[in-house]
Amino acid sequence: MSDCIFCKIVNGGIPCSKVYEDEDILAFNDIAPARPVHVLVIPKKHISSLMTATPEDAPVFGKMLAKANEIAASQGSSDGFRVIINNGRVGGQEVPHLHMHIVGGPDPVGPMLKKL
Ligand code: AMP
Ligand code: ZN
Numbered sequence: 001m002s003d004c005i006f007c008k009i010v011n012g013g014i015p016c017s018k019v020y021e022d023e024d025i026l027a028f029n030d031i032a033p034a035r036p037v038h039v040l041v042i043p044k045k046h047i048s049s050l051m052t053a054t055p056e057d058a059p060v061f062g063k064m065l066a067k068a069n070e071i072a073a074s075q076g077s078s079d080g081f082r083v084i085i086n087n088g089r090v091g092g093q094e095v096p097h098l099h100m101h102i103v104g105g106p107d108p109v110g111p112m113l114k115k116l
Helices: 005-010 055-066 068-074
Strands: 018-021 025-029 037-043 082-084 100-104
Touching (some): 005 025, 005 037, 025 055, 037 055, 055 068
16 A cells, blocks of 8 residues: 555665565564564555454464564564554554564563453
């Protein structure tokens, strides 16, 4: 999508701090890290969110998950990490190109969500 910031990163129109790339996915450091390790993993194909995903997208999602440990360890989170995918308004998604956050570092990332 021509006006999508993450598609522009895939196409090289906007620079990124790349940590992994193959024919289907790209991983780069988040520009505003929330933890010592904060990587975004995206499908190169524009998929807006899990709200618009189809069964044909399953292989690339599998690859994103299957590569997460390698990416996290390569950035210094070798003793675990958390993955987060925000979806739509309720999920707090800011960039409408599906992305998986990998957050971690040397220390635990902390509690997930406050209980109701
Ligand atoms: P989300 O709220 O899940 O949509 O998260 C969007 C994430 O994208 C935020 O953590 C931003 O800091 C990050 N972000 C936005 N623009 C860029 C960029 N040009 N390069 C790297 N990360 C970015
Ligand atoms: Zn896009």
